[in-house]
Structures are given as C-alpha cells and as structure tokens.
Amino acid sequence: MSEKKGYLDMELLRFTTAGSVDDGKSTLIGRLLYDSKAIFEDQMELLEETSKQRGEEGVNLALLTDGLRSEREQGITIDVAYRYFATPKRKFIIADTPGHIQYTRNMVTGASTANLALLLVDARHGIIEQTKRHAFIASLLQIPHIAVCINKMDLVDYNQEEFDKIKSDFESFSSKLEIKDIHFIPISALNGDNVVDRSKNMDWYEGSTLMHLLENIHIGSDQNHVDCRFPIQFVVRPQSKEYPDYRGYAGRIEGGVFKPGDNVTVLPSGFTSKIKSIDTFDGMVEEAFSPMSVCMTLVDNIDISRGDMLVRENNKPKVEQDIDVMICWMNEKKMIPKGKYTIRHTSQTARCIVKEIKYKMDINTLHRMEDEKEIGLNDIGRITIRTTKPLFFDSYRRNRNTGSIILVDEATNETVAAGMVI
Amino acid sequence: MSSYNLTHLMELESEAIFILREVAAQFEKPVMLFSGGKDSIIMFHLARKAFHPGKVPFPLMHVDTGHNFPETIEFRDRLIKETGETLIVKYVQDSIDKGTAVEEIGINASRNGLQTVTLLEGLEQGKYDCALGGARRDEEKARAKERFFSHRDEFGQWDPKNQRPEIWNLFNGKKKMGEHFRIFPISNWTEMDVWQYILHEKLELPSLYFSHKRDVVIRSGVLLGKCNYIQLKDSEQWVEKNVRCRTIGDMTCTGVTESNAVTLEEIIEEVATTKVTERGGRADDKRSEAAMEDRKKEGYF
DSSP, X not given: OHHHHHHHTOEEXXXXXXXXXXXXXXXXXXXXXXXXXXXXXXXXXXXXXXXXXXXXXXXXXXXXXOOSHHHHHHTOOOSOEEEEEEOSSEEEEEEEOOSSTTHHHHHHHHHTTOSEEEEEEXXXXXXXXXXXXXXXXXXXXXXXXXXXXXXXXXXXXXXXXXXXXXXXXXXXXXXXXXXXXXXXXXXXTTTTXXXXXXXXXXXXXXXXXXXXXXXXXXXXXXXXXXXXXXXXXXXXXXXXXXXXXXXXXXXXXXXXXXXXXXXXXXXXXXXXXXXXXXXXXXXXXSOEETXXXXXXXESSOOOOOTTOEEEXXXXXXXXXXXXXXXXXXXXXXXXXXXXXXXXXXXXXXXXXXXXXXXXEEETTTTEEETTOOOOOTTOEEEEEEEEEEEEEEOOTTTOXXXXXXXXXXXXXXXXXXXXXXX | OXXXXXXXXXXXXXXXXXXXXXXXXXXXXXXXXXXXXXXXXXXXXXXXXXXXXXXXXXXXXXXXXXXXXXXXXXXXXXXXXXXXXXEEEEEHHHHHHHTSSOOOOSTTOOSXXXXXXXXXXXXXXXXXXXXXXXXXXXXXXXXXXXXXXXXXXXXXXXXXXXXXOOBTTBOOOOOOTTOEEEEOTTTTOOHHHHHHHHHHHTOOOOGGGSOEEXXXXXXXXXXXXXXXXXXXXXXXXXXXXXXXXXXOOOTTTBEEEEOOOOSHHHHHHHHHHOOSOGGGGBGGGGGOTTHHHHHHHXXXX
C-alpha cells in the first residue's frame, strides 16, 4: 500500500531545456529518462537499429526526441517535443526545444508553462551568445527557477576554476536580467556526474545533483495565491429535474484563494455578490486556488457569461483598453503596424489594433533598438495595443495567467504572437 | 504555502477539465471519440466532471470496426445506459458496403486503418467541427509533438510542420468553414498517470484489462487473442495463456501481454516495472517507423 500513498503525494514539475545538440542536451535528457527508467526496451532497440542504419557510433539519443520523419531525415529538431518521466517524488514534463531554427518561437512556447528552465553550457566554451539569449528568454517569460548545467566537466578535468569562472561570467551578465532563483551545477551528462548520482570526480562541489534539485526545488509559490482572479469559461445550467435553477460559473482559478462566503465583484459589470458554493463533481470544496478547475455559484442572480471575471472588491486587476505588451512574434508574416488582430486573454476574446511599436529588442545584446519598427518571425519587441473592449489584466510579472495574451491573424486564423503585459 | 499545492494527478485533471470547457465554449458542434478503452473511459469521466451538475454538452462517437472485443461493447453500452449520456456508433462495415473503404486482404488484414474513412465520414455527416480524443504524447513519438488543439484541413489532414504554437493556456480554436480540430485533453498524461487516476477515482474498466485465460497466437513478437478475424498460418497454433490488455483496439491488431495482474494495484506495480512501451504490442504501429505519423496525416486521430 506504500505505492498508493506515494503517488498521492507526488507533485508535477514542468521544465524546459535549452541548448544546442552540441551542448549535450539530448544526452542529458536521454540520461534523465534512462536513469529514471522512462526509456523502454523496444524504444532502445529501435534507437540502436536506427543509429546503426545511419552509420552512427553508439546510440543516438537525439533520435528519441526527434519524432517526425522529416526531422529524422534532416537530422534536425523542428518543434517542441514533450517528454515525461517520474520519480517517487515528482512527475516531470520536459518541453524540449530545438537549438537552431525558429529558436525564439519554440523556446517561448516551452517556457510559457515551465516552473524551471534548464540551461546547458559547454564547459570548454563557457558563456556564448546563445547562452545569453536563452537566459534572456527565461527571464522574459519569468520562469521561476533556472538551473545552469555546466556540462562536459570531464573534458576540462573536472576543474573547479573552470566552473567558478563560468559561474561568475554568467552572474555578471544575468544581473541585468530578472531571475529570481538560480542554481549552478557542474555535470557530465555523458558519464553521469552530478546528474542523478553525486560525482566522485568533483569533491569540491557541495551543491545538489540535478535530479535532487528537480525533485526538491520549492514550487509551491510559483502560482499567485494572493490576487483572486476567476475568469468564467463556461456557464453550467443543467435545467434538469434535479437542478432546475442551478446556475454555476465554471472556470479555473488563475490567482488567489476563493472560499464560500467570500464577497466578490464581477467584471466588467461591477456587481457584487457572495460565493454560495464552490462545486466539483466530487462535492463542495472549502477553498479553491490556482490551478484548480471548479464551478462556483453566487448568492445573487446576476447576469454573468464567458469572459467575465470574479475578483475581490479591494484587489482588482487593471481594467483598460490601452495595453503595453512585450511580444514575441511567431509567424513568417511580419507584424503589420496599425494592423488589426484578434486578441485572446484568459477566457476573453476581443479585437485589437497595434497602435505603436516602441522598440525591438536585440536579444543578443539586450539593447533596445528604438529605430527598428519591423517585427518579424522570432523578434521580440515592445508595443502598445488598443482593444475593442476593456480587458481585466495584471502585469505578467505579477501573474503569468492574467498577464499573458496571444494575437491571432484574422485572415489565416494562425496564432502569430505571444505577449506579456508590462 | 505548501497546502496550496495540487498533486500531479489533480493538476493533470484540472488541465484536462480546463481544455474540455474551452472546447465546449469555442466550438459549435464538438463530439468525443469513444473506443471503450481506458483512455476514453477517463476522457468520458473528465467530461462528466467538467460540466457537472449539467450533462456533457456533446455526444460520444464510437467508430466500430466490427472486430471489437465483445467485452468492450458490453461495457460501453452499460456505461452509456447508467450515465444517460448520448452515444453515436459509426460502423466500418457501412463504409465497406458503400465502397468508400476497401477491406484489407492477407494474413495480417486489419480494419484499423479503415477506421479513418468511417471517422471522417461520421464527422462530415454530423457536421462536427471538433473531435475530442484520448491520445497521449507518451504513446508514440509522432504524438510527442501533437498540440492540445490540433488543426486539420478540410480533408482532415494533419500538417506537422505547420502547427499553431501553443503558449500558456491560451488555446486558439479559430478556423475556416469546413476545417476542424482534433483535441487531446489528456496529452500530458502517461500510462502510469492513467492507471493511478483510475485507482484514485475508482473507475470501472472492461474485464479485458485484468488477467484472464485466453487462447493466443504469437506473431512477430505480438500476442494476438483468438477470434474469428485472425487466420493462422500453417506454422502457428493457439496456446492458452494468462494475459491482459494494455491497450484495447481492434482485435486483429491489439496485442495482449502475459500477466497475472488481477487488481489495479497489481497493474500499477506491473506498469512500474515493465520494460516495453504500451504500444509495443500494437501491430498497427509496427508497420513502419513512421506508421503513426502517416496515419495521422491522413486523418487518423
């Protein structure tokens, strides 16, 4: 029965990996999967067979993550791939993002839901431009934790000085970034040093192994449990014999803690009421917090529909139509200045116009290029938009769930940009 | 603050419920694909949770190859009766009779591939703009890159190189007339999560998932259960073994595994120590390395 108890205590940690194939990223992921027994015999056989067919020495673990035919044919990773493994403490979801093409778009996608970013640095090369780019995106997307793995320590004789130098180089440039929690780990993915087991080659390192960090890092505060935000997704009205007058507001808590009896304000109408019950299929709950999906009923009969939001009277989000956002452009078609797009934010949909392009970021130097007004694929820039109706939002820094938006092209219906409210 | 932490199962459940509600809100006429297998049983359970105390605001659709395990059909019909939800059944046999699908011939003949024809016909007839499926990313590598909201063109085809980016939990279900979406709310679940959740929620399953005696034939390393749709080669014979299903599909291509697990706890123990992937027993995936990717591009879910 210990098995049963064990999994009832498990938490979920989502992390994203950044680094190129040469950094040994695939080897590291392969090792995490292999050492946690998430690679199966038939997968391993297929890998060995395919590696042999391609004339490669040993088993190419990158083939495990390259799922599409064209990726295997070209030997490149096109898209974000999701991998899963679990230890008795936690279940892990890896968003594995490719290093080369469409880098920014893919990393932003992987980073958007991550608790932690795993950045790989080759001990022989130290901090390169790509490392800075990765760190910048991780900070832009406000990933709560960053683990910098300095890999291939075996190739620098497990030398502490090399590690210390890279660490201080990283710290000096990352001081300009907003990174809340950062850890440095010297590893050798190939030999397994400090990945799952503690290295016998680096006595000087007293920190935790990568697996220990992944299993123990505190993620309880990654969600906002302060500002109450409940966007309505769907109105539940059974109109059945059993529930003739039931009117429930279904949605996911995107911030704060709600309890029956709490006074709430409905946006945009401004009506106030009191929470009558917080219902789930398994019965009523005493409190609900992010990211729980629940169904609430109110004491008063008020007209509420999808896109509305329940908040607390004394803690409201901004309710505005002119919004400053940092956007990452994700489409081949460039952003059209003064162009009109559909905007999606929590459960709201509206239209918006790009009023002003303030600057484009040089993601290598972090310089603001105020004369650059053209924003295309993989560019990051600051813009001001005006929406057709007010949105209820917080800054992305304060709450990732209520501070994020996407833009949709009205002709092609494609998602063209990810935006973070400033 | 640690009391404000969900367990991994509750977080996965909440994510799936969130997506099911998005589907109900963003689409005009969704339908949920239902095979009677454990993943679709979980999907159905999640849909009931998402809209409780209301009814599930879309019907279920089963694409019946006519080669199902009888236990699955019995279970399916009882579940629908007990819950009072709506089920539509589409028969591959009807597509064959109309001539839109052609039965495979030969020793490894299977109706699995033909399901795509019947599925697409069913979606078109019902004018469904969105089909919910219980596929998971850990099942197969082409699935590892599938989106939660997977856009399909008017031929039902998947273009893996041209997928919409999915950022945060802002899902974009906008589409042109005639196009539709396949949506996979349990994308992030693994086989282990599924079994733990079944135990946690005390869900009932078809008896096939638990160890039982069955005559089987071993073909290319896959154990196939005895039925009228499998012809033996001269060198083959039926042998009785203690087996259970890890996945349930068409009888002609769903392998069974040797197992003595008769309870959910024993199955979880078995899944924790197994060395072969779940779909390792699926003859349909063994046809080529990109078999799943090819079927998905044609409109398979």
